[in-house]
Amino acid sequence: MVTKITEGIKVSVETEYQPEYSSPVQSHFVFTYKITIENHSEFTIQLLRRHWFISDANGIRKEVEGEGVVGKQPVIEPGQVHQYVSGCNLKTGIGKMRGTYLIERMIDGKHIHVNIPEFNLIVPFRMN
Structure with missing residues (x-):
């Protein structure tokens, strides 16, 4: 698990290779990642x-930007946690992701760019 804290907002990431949805012979590798925002x-x-x-x-580099996460724009109270799971497809068994969330402080509308730590996506058989 990798973790990064920006202005009191902690983002942690856990990844998992999904062999049942992947086809290495066809250069199709599916990974899921679980994000925890505290x-x-x-x-x-x-x-x-x-x-x-x-x-x-x-x-190959891709950039993906959009509203919310998995169709939601969660509100997170002090001390609360929000988790979600998403995924990505790669053409290789090794890759990485990093990014940012645009967060709004509800009290004053201040926008904060919260860093998502860089994390690796590696099929288990490549780790030998």
Whole structure:
């Protein structure tokens, strides 16, 4: 698990390779990642947008940006946690992701760019 804290907002990531949805012979590798967002600040926050940078071992880079996460723009009170699971497809068995969330402090509308730590996506048989 990798973790990063920005202005009291802690983002942790756990990844898992999904062999049942992958086809290495066809260069199709599916990974899921579980994100945990912990609000250690004193303010209620809302996650408005996500911005991802995804790279594979062939040097292919994708950028993905959009509203919320998995169709939601969660509000997270101080001391609360929000978790979600999403996924990505790669053409190689090794890749990485990093990004940011655009968070709004509800009390004053201040926008904060919260860093998502870089994490690796590696099929288990490549780790030998």
